[in-house]
Amino acid sequence: MNSVSGVSYPVESRHPGWPARLGPLRVPAGVVAIRPVRLRDAGEWSRIRLRDRAHLEMWEPTGVGPWPERNAFWSWPSQWAALRSLARRGQCLPFTITLDGRLAGQITVGNVIRASLRSAWIGYWVSSEVVRGGVATAAVALVTDHAFGLGGLHRLEATVRPENVASLRVLTKAGYRQEGLFERYLDVAGGWRDHYCFAITREETGSGLVSRLVASGRADHA
Numbered sequence: 001m002n003s004v005s006g007v008s009y010p011v012e013s014r015h016p017g018w019p020a021r022l023g024p025l026r027v028p029a030g031v032v033a034i035r036p037v038r039l040r041d042a043g044e045w046s047r048i049r050l051r052d053r054a055h056l057e058m059w060e061p062t063g064v065g066p067w068p069e070r071n072a073f074w075s076w077p078s079q080w081a082a083l084r085s086l087a088r089r090g091q092c093l094p095f096t097i098t099l100d101g102r103l104a105g106q107i108t109v110g111n112v113i114r115a116s117l118r119s120a121w122i123g124y125w126v127s128s129e130v131v132r133g134g135v136a137t138a139a140v141a142l143v144t145d146h147a148f149g150l151g152g153l154h155r156l157e158a159t160v161r162p163e164n165v166a167s168l169r170v171l172t173k174a175g176y177r178q179e180g181l182f183e184r185y186l187d188v189a190g191g192w193r194d195h196y197c198f199a200i201t202r203e204e205t206g207s208g209l210v211s212r213l214v215a216s217g218r219a220d221h222a
Helices: 039-051 073-088 135-148 165-174 209-216
Strands: 002-004 007-009 022-027 030-036 093-099 102-113 119-126 155-160 177-188 191-201
Touching (some): 022 135, 022 209, 030 135, 039 102, 093 119, 165 209
Antiparallel strands (some): 093 102
16 A cells, blocks of 8 residues: 555556456357457458447537548557557546457446446447447446556546437446536537536445446346
């Protein structure tokens, strides 16, 4: 333990909780697992992102440059390097979601703040081909349990546009609760959009979100 101003904190590694491999869980769509992002994801990542522009762009923060450039094969190495650098500094937990061994999306725990707050946000996207198959819900459950375990965090937040019914279902099924509305919170699809704030703390998870999914029949250990 380290002591600062009379308060004791557990000694942690420089990047607790990363890298890691999580799962697998079996859901209606197949077998879901979580692994660190890697450089050779570029081709499949770009293929899905370019194909699913209509599925993804309306929900994601506005980026610099047009969608085809930001999601081209050659744009991934710099994004991967930035995510890995943040992860090695303990500021981020960047993961790839796989379904039956193939890339199906991403899930990230970002803006990690430690000390007495131990908080972060969680964000994710999945391929349009696996929506409503339980993939995103399983990924959120796996990463949330990991963040509250080896990741050493206490609270996670997720923000989602009120119109994003699919993502609202994912967070609710995973066990997150709605806390309020952030008005004109993020620049998305060319405008400042309202977002609901969902959150969960370690105490609320009980035996874990994965255990809840399994007990409810929505998932099973693969």
